Amino acid sequence: MRWKTLDDMEMGGKTVLVRVDINVPLQDGQVSDDTRIRRIAPTIHDILAKGGKPVLLAHFGRPKGKPVAEMSLRVTLPALEAALGRPVTFVETPSRAGLDALPADAVVLVENTRFTPMEEANDPQMAQFLASLGDIYCNDAFSAAHRAHASTEGVARLLPACAGRLMAAELAALEAALGRPARPVVAVVGGAKISTKLDLLANLTRKVDQLIIGGGMANTFLAAQGHGVGKSLCEHDLADTARAIMAGAAAAGCEIILPSDVVVAEAFAAHAPHQVMAIDAVPEGGMILDAGPETVARITAAFAQAKTLIWNGPLGAFEIAPFDAATVAAARAAAKLTQSGNLISVAGGGDTVAALNQAGVADDFSYVSTAGGAFLEWMEGKTLPGVAALEITD
CATH class of the missing domain: 3.40.50.1260 (Phosphoglycerate kinase, N-terminal domain)
Incomplete structure (x- = not known):
């Protein structure tokens, strides 16, 4: 382009x-x-x-x-x-x-x-x-x-x-991340629901080498695998969809990384009593609010092997402490790799920008987009009319 x-x-x-x-x-x-x-x-x-x-x-x-x-x-x-x-x-x-x-x-x-x-x-x-x-x-x-x-x-x-x-910088950053990226490419997709990011997930499984899924949407994938997620945010009615996405990823050679340990509380509240537990040990009354340290270690290891990172959405309920720990730790690891010249990192979306600011690393990523909907649609592989109108066709 x-x-x-x-x-x-x-x-x-x-x-x-x-x-x-x-x-x-x-x-x-x-x-x-x-x-x-x-x-x-x-x-x-x-x-x-x-x-x-x-x-x-x-x-x-x-x-x-x-x-x-x-x-x-x-x-x-x-x-x-x-x-x-x-x-x-x-x-x-x-x-x-x-x-x-x-x-x-x-x-x-x-x-x-x-x-x-x-x-x-x-x-x-x-x-x-x-x-x-x-x-x-x-x-x-x-x-x-x-x-x-x-x-x-x-x-x-x-x-x-x-x-x-600004437009040229944004397009260049996104082209570097998804158009002709240095490989391996890792994507982080978080947030509350997979229903709002179905097109995004489907497109990324065809484009990236590893797809890290966090936040509430990870619970839907975990439930689809047969794990109990207690009273966590989860779209149980989309279990078949989650399994189809995982099957598509496997066919495309994309590894999906889901939490192996989680931070569980009984209430969605700041500093609520909580504990770290394996994903197969979540009690019926428990609520998954963040990824655990073992998962964070796996995520940062994936970052260390990657050449390109695309990030959209937090790994947990980052708005309330201490359930921002996984997002902050992963963001700081990505920022450090970026600053050392080992990683091209592109992030975007309102919650993502807020999370990176909270971690104090928004300025340390290669590019942080404030575009919201346009950033998401680009990641979904859709044609953006305002960009298409600028393309040189000769």
Whole structure:
């Protein structure tokens, strides 16, 4: 897969439509976490350095196709100006004449693209209107690339298009992890339910050498093998599905690693009385809340033999101590191997990012994606419309 980047585009005197993700959290009417805003700054600075005028397109919240005052992008202006170190012009209703009248080095933010139903419908009329505003399209919002919307897919097919710095970095990291990875490849998939990750599990068993399954979903696989899991979170009705996934993995030469020992408590509560026990010793009233030390040792040994690691989801109930122990220990082991140059590590998903931050190693992985749904769909092997629109086909 190939796509153009900012380096491939001549931007002098051009108006550049830049799709960004600044859908950031608010507290008391102010941006409370500006991570997403800071991550788009390099793209905007580079466009300005190349003589282009960046016009930012973005959504905010879920206004369901109509203007909602509290979902106006105007609220992001102070954080955006602080991250860029320059003023930003806010435009509610853009026009080409209005944009052309602004200084050549202006940075423009257009009001929420989802204030009209035409955006999410990928209406050709809206795509044409957006295209009329600029000369070049740059997508720097991988997190919205799984949506075929007017500002992510429609307009990309009407103008010369490229990936921004953040988008290009994300695509390069994911290509390195799943496209042409250094082997052996190990994947960690955790979380509560396998029902939400069936496509992901099926795709990974065909792509990786070892698949480590943790969290609540591991309980479903363990139950499918005949182990008692007490009153643990478990989708007993998906036992046949779990067995089918294991059979598919075996046929593909993918080893599935499940917990061999677990941390069991009688209540889902912080610092609840708990003990480590073998997987075949879980009592009927017990609740599996984390992987045990023997399992963690097996996981870290797999990491040590691997060249590439893909991680999505925690190994236990990491939100409450001490049931974050397995996730933290495994994450720190992966980070150490990454920093020593022995492992390419790519992680993504909301809970995963939170877990890595909790372990203090988010900055030590090769790449950590904040994209959520787009990251998952890429791992599932699905075509992302916003990425496909950027591909070079010749």
